[in-house]
Amino acid sequence: MPSFLLGRGISLVLSLIAASVVIFLVLEVVPGDPAQFMLGLNATPEAVATLRQTLGLDGPLLERYFSWIFGLLRGDFGISYTYKVPVAGLIADRIWISLPLALYALALSTLIAFPVGIIAAVKRNSPADVTIMGATQIGVAVPNFWFAMLLVLLFAVTLRWFSAGGFPGWHDPLMALKALTLPAVALALPQASILARVMRSSLLDTLGEDYIRSARAKGLSQGQTLWRHALRNALIPVLTIIGLQFSFLLAGAIIIENVFFLPGLGRLVFQGITSRDLIVVKSVVMLLVFAVILVTFLVDVTYALVDPRLRRAVR
Amino acid sequence: MRKSLVVLALAGALALTTAMTPAFAQARTDVKIGLVLEPPSLDPTAEAAAAVDEVVYSNVFEGLTKFAADGSIVPGLAKSWDISADGLTYTFHLVEGAKFHDGTDFNADDVKFSLDRINAEGSLNAQKALYTSIASVEVVDPATVKVTLKQPDGNLIYNLAWGDAVIVAPESADNNKTNPIGTGPFTFKDRVEGDHITLEKNQSYWGTPAKLEGATFRFIADPTAAFAALQAGDVDSFPNYPAPETVAQFQNDPRFRVVIGSTEGETILAMNNGKPPLDNVKVREAIAHAIDRQAIIDGAMFGFGTPIGTFMSPANPDYVDLTAQSNYDPEKSKALLAEAGIKDLTLSLKLPPVEGYARRGGEIIANQLAAVGIKTETTNLEWAQWLSEVFTDKNYDLTIISHTEPNDIGIFARPEYYFQYHNADFDKIIADLSVTSDPAKRSELLKAAEKNLADNYAVGFLFELAKVGVENAKLQGMWANAPTQATDITAVSWAE
Numbered sequence: 001m002p003s004f005l006l007g008r009g010i011s012l013v014l015s016l017i018a019a020s021v022v023i024f025l026v027l028e029v030v031p032g033d034p035a036q037f038m039l040g041l042n043a044t045p046e047a048v049a050t051l052r053q054t055l056g057l058d059g060p061l062l063e064r065y066f067s068w069i070f071g072l073l074r075g076d077f078g079i080s081y082t083y084k085v086p087v088a089g090l091i092a093d094r095i096w097i098s099l100p101l102a103l104y105a106l107a108l109s110t111l112i113a114f115p116v117g118i119i120a121a122v123k124r125n126s127p128a129d130v131t132i133m134g135a136t137q138i139g140v141a142v143p144n145f146w147f148a149m150l151l152v153l154l155f156a157v158t159l160r161w162f163s164a165g166g167f168p169g170w171h172d173p174l175m176a177l178k179a180l181t182l183p184a185v186a187l188a189l190p191q192a193s194i195l196a197r198v199m200r201s202s203l204l205d206t207l208g209e210d211y212i213r214s215a216r217a218k219g220l221s222q223g224q225t226l227w228r229h230a231l232r233n234a235l236i237p238v239l240t241i242i243g244l245q246f247s248f249l250l251a252g253a254i255i256i257e258n259v260f261f262l263p264g265l266g267r268l269v270f271q272g273i274t275s276r277d278l279i280v281v282k283s284v285v286m287l288l289v290f291a292v293i294l295v296t297f298l299v300d301v302t303y304a305l306v307d308p309r310l311r312r313a314v315r
Numbered sequence: 316m317r318k319s320l321v322v323l324a325l326a327g328a329l330a331l332t333t334a335m336t337p338a339f340a341q342a343r344t345d346v347k348i349g350l351v352l353e354p355p356s357l358d359p360t361a362e363a364a365a366a367v368d369e370v371v372y373s374n375v376f377e378g379l380t381k382f383a384a385d386g387s388i389v390p391g392l393a394k395s396w397d398i399s400a401d402g403l404t405y406t407f408h409l410v411e412g413a414k415f416h417d418g419t420d421f422n423a424d425d426v427k428f429s430l431d432r433i434n435a436e437g438s439l440n441a442q443k444a445l446y447t448s449i450a451s452v453e454v455v456d457p458a459t460v461k462v463t464l465k466q467p468d469g470n471l472i473y474n475l476a477w478g479d480a481v482i483v484a485p486e487s488a489d490n491n492k493t494n495p496i497g498t499g500p501f502t503f504k505d506r507v508e509g510d511h512i513t514l515e516k517n518q519s520y521w522g523t524p525a526k527l528e529g530a531t532f533r534f535i536a537d538p539t540a541a542f543a544a545l546q547a548g549d550v551d552s553f554p555n556y557p558a559p560e561t562v563a564q565f566q567n568d569p570r571f572r573v574v575i576g577s578t579e580g581e582t583i584l585a586m587n588n589g590k591p592p593l594d595n596v597k598v599r600e601a602i603a604h605a606i607d608r609q610a611i612i613d614g615a616m617f618g619f620g621t622p623i624g625t626f627m628s629p630a631n632p633d634y635v636d637l638t639a640q641s642n643y644d645p646e647k648s649k650a651l652l653a654e655a656g657i658k659d660l661t662l663s664l665k666l667p668p669v670e671g672y673a674r675r676g677g678e679i680i681a682n683q684l685a686a687v688g689i690k691t692e693t694t695n696l697e698w699a700q701w702l703s704e705v706f707t708d709k710n711y712d713l714t715i716i717s718h719t720e721p722n723d724i725g726i727f728a729r730p731e732y733y734f735q736y737h738n739a740d741f742d743k744i745i746a747d748l749s750v751t752s753d754p755a756k757r758s759e760l761l762k763a764a765e766k767n768l769a770d771n772y773a774v775g776f777l778f779e780l781a782k783v784g785v786e787n788a789k790l791q792g793m794w795a796n797a798p799t800q801a802t803d804i805t806a807v808s809w810a811e
Binding site: 031032033034036037038039040041043044047050051054081082083084085090093094149152153156157160162163164165166167169258259260261262263264267268271273274275276 | 364439493535543
C-alpha cells in the first residue's frame with residue numbers, strides 16, 4: 001500500500017506541474033489587453049500604459065510564471081484586476097457555493113441512482129425496469145440547463161415557491177439550502193440517470209458471476225447475496241463515475257450558475273475570461289485542476305480499499 | 316406505506332421551505348434592482364465601465380454638477396457658479412453642511428483634490444481627455460473654488476457632471492474601489508462579488524433625503540434568468556431589460572409596467588475610413604443606401620429603437636433628422652458601386668458580443684449588403700478581442716457598435732480613433748465647439764458637425780438604442796430615459 005500511495009502521489013505532483021505550465025502559457029497567448037479592456041474606449045494611451053505597469057504585465061515570462069507559482073504555494077493568489085480584492089478571498093467566497101452545490105447534487109444523484117439502479121437490475125426486464133430505463137434515457141438526453149429553466153418556470157415563476165436564482169449567503173443556512181435546491185436538482189437528475197444506468201449494468205454483470213450462484217447455493221437469500229457479494233463488486237465502475245461526476249459538478253456547473261445567477265466558481269472563471277481578469281482565471285483554473293486531480297487520486301485509493309487486488313497490480 | 320412516507324416527507328420539506336418565504340410587507344422601503352453587468356470595482360473615477368455608474372452615480376457619489384432625469388445639467392455639490400467674461404475662470408459656490416459617509420466634512424479642499432487627481436501624472440481616469448482644459452484649481456475659502464482654464468471650454472459644466480468627476484475625499488479616495496465613500500443620499504453597505512451590492516439610506520444627507528431605506532442591486536446577465544427573476548419577484552425593476560423578445564408578456568401583465576425611454580446610445584455600422592475601398596466616399600454612400608434601418612430595428616431589436624441619420628441622439632435638442640440622406644435604396648447603392656468601379660467586394664464584419672444589435676443585427680446587415688452585391692466575412696469577437704483588433708489595431712472593415720457616452724460627436728475628430736475619419740472641416744468645427752460657450756453658437760456648430768458626418772457618410776448610422784425598462788407597477792420614480800448610464804434611485808418610492 002505505501003508504494004502504491006507513493007506512485008500515485010508522484011503522478012499527482014507531475015500532473016499539477018504540467019497543468020500549471022499549460023494554463024500559464026495559454027493565458028499568455030490569449031488576445032486582448034486587460035488594461036485596455038478596463039479603461040475602455042475613451043482612455044488615453046498613457047493611462048493604459050500606466051495601468052499595464054501597475055498590473056505587472058510587463059515583466060519577463062519566466063519571472064512572472066515563478067512569481068505566480070510561488071505565490072500560489074504561499075496561498076497568495078494575487079489581486080483581481082477587476083474587483084481589486086485578493087483572488088484568494090473571491091475563491092473562498094465562491095467555493096462556499098460551488099462546493100456545497102456539488103455535494104448537494106452528488107448526494108441527490110447518488111440517493112436517487114442507487115435504489116433505482118438496483119431495482120432495475122434485480123427486476124430485470126420487468127415493467128419497473130423498462131420504465132426506469134426509459135426515464136433514465138430521457139434524463140441522459142435532456143440538457144441540464146433546459147431542465148433548469150423548466151424548474152424555474154414551474155417552481156419560481158408559476159408557483160413562486162422558490163426564488164428564480166441568486167444566493168442569500170450562509171448566515172441563514174435554511175435559506176441558503178433552499179436557494180441551492182433547484183440548481184442541485186437540475187444538476188443531479190441527468191447525473192442520476194447516468195449513474196443509475198451504470199449501477200444497473202454493473203450489477204447485472206456481477207449477478208451473472210459464478211460466485212453469486214455459489215453464494216445462493218450455500219443458502220444465502222437473494223437480499224443477502226445482493227448486499228454481501230454482488231453490490232460490493234459492482235461498486236468499482238460506479239465509484240469511477242461518481243468521482244468523474246464530482247469533478248464535473250464542481251467545475252462544470254457554469255451554465256447552471258448562469259441560469260440561476262449563482263456566484264459560483266464556474267461563473268467567476270467565465271467572467272474572468274470575458275473581462276480579461278487573467279489572474280483570477282489562472283488561479284481558479286489551477287485550483288479546479290488541483291481538485292479534479294485530487295478527486296481522481298482519492299478514487300484510485302478507494303478502489304484499492306474496495307478491491308485489494310488493485311493494490312498488488314500497481315506493484 | 317413506505318411510499319406514502321416518502322411523499323409525506325417531500326411535502327413536508329416543501330411546506331417548510333415555502334413557509335420561510337417572508338410575507339409581503341405593506342409599505343415597502345427597499346428596492347431590488349436587476350442589472351445586466353456587474354461593476355468591476357466601485358470607484359467611478361478609476362473605471363470606464365458604465366456598470367460602476369449604474370450603481371453609485373448620484374446614489375453614493377456626487378459631482379459639482381449632475382445629470383437630471385431629463386438630461387439637463389443641474390447643480391450638485393456646487394449650488395451655483397459664475398463664469399468670467401473671457402470664459403477662462405469658473406467660480407463654484409459649494410453647498411454647506413455636506414459630509415462624506417465616513418463623517419468627514421465636505422469642503423473646497425476635497426474639490427481641489429478630486430479635480431487635481433484627474434489630471435495628475437499616472438492618473439487612471441478613463442475620461443481624462445474631457446478635463447485637459449483645466450489649468451489650475453484654487454481654494455478661495457472652504458465654500459468657494461476657482462477653476463482656471465487653459466482655453467475656454469464650453470463643455471466644462473457638462474463634463475463635470477460625468478461620474479468620472481465626482482468629488483472624493485483625500486482620506487478615503489484610495490479605498491473607494493472596494494469601500495466607496497461619497498457624499499450622496501445612499502451609503503455603501505456590502506457587496507457579494509458576482510451576486511449583489513447593497514446600499515443603505517444616508518441618515519445625515521445634506522440635501523433632500525432618499526425615500527427608500529435601502530436598495531439592492533443584483534447582477535443577472537442571462538436574458539432568461541432576467542425574465543424569471545422579474546416574474547418571481549426576485550427583482551422589482553430591470554432598468555435596462557435584456558430580453559426584448561419577452562417584453563410583450565410584461566406589457567400584458569398588470570403587475571408590471573414597461574417603460575420605453577431614450578438613451579445616448581448611437582448604434583452604427585462603423586466603417587474603416589482609412590482602408591481602401593472604404594476611403595472612397597461613394598463606396599460608403601453605397602453601403603449606407605443598402606441598409607434598411609427599420610428591418611434591423613424590427614428584426615434585431617424587436618421594434619425598439621429610433622432610426623438616426625447622424626451621430627446624435629434624437630432626444631437631444633440639437634438633433635437634426637438626416638435619415639433621408641441615407642435612405643434605403645438598393646438600386647442607388649448598386650449604381651454608386653458601379654460608378655466607383657467596384658466589383659466583387661468582400662468586407663470583414665467584426666462583431667462584439669452583444670446578442671441584439673451586433674449579432675442579430677450583423678446577420679441582417681450581411682444579408683442587406685449581399686443584396687447589393689457586397690459580400691461580408693463575419694467574425695464574432697469577445698469584448699477584449701474587439702478592443703484590441705478593431706478599436707486599437709484598426710484591423711477591420713465594418714463593425715456594429717453602440718456608442719453610449721452622451722454628447723460624444725467629438726470622437727470623429729480624434730486623430731487615432733478607429734473610424735480614421737480624417738476630415739479637416741469636421742476637425743475645425745469640433746475645435747471651435749470646444750472653445751464656444753454661447754448656447755446658440757454651440758447649437759449651430761453641433762448641427763454643422765452632424766451634417767458633415769451625414770454628407771460624408773462617415774459611418775452607417777443605424778438607430779438610437781431604446782431604454783427598455785420593466786418594473787413592478789407600484790414602483791415610482793425610476794428614470795424613464797437614460798441621459799447618462801446611471802440608476803438614480805434618489806427619488807424612488809412605493810405606491811400604497
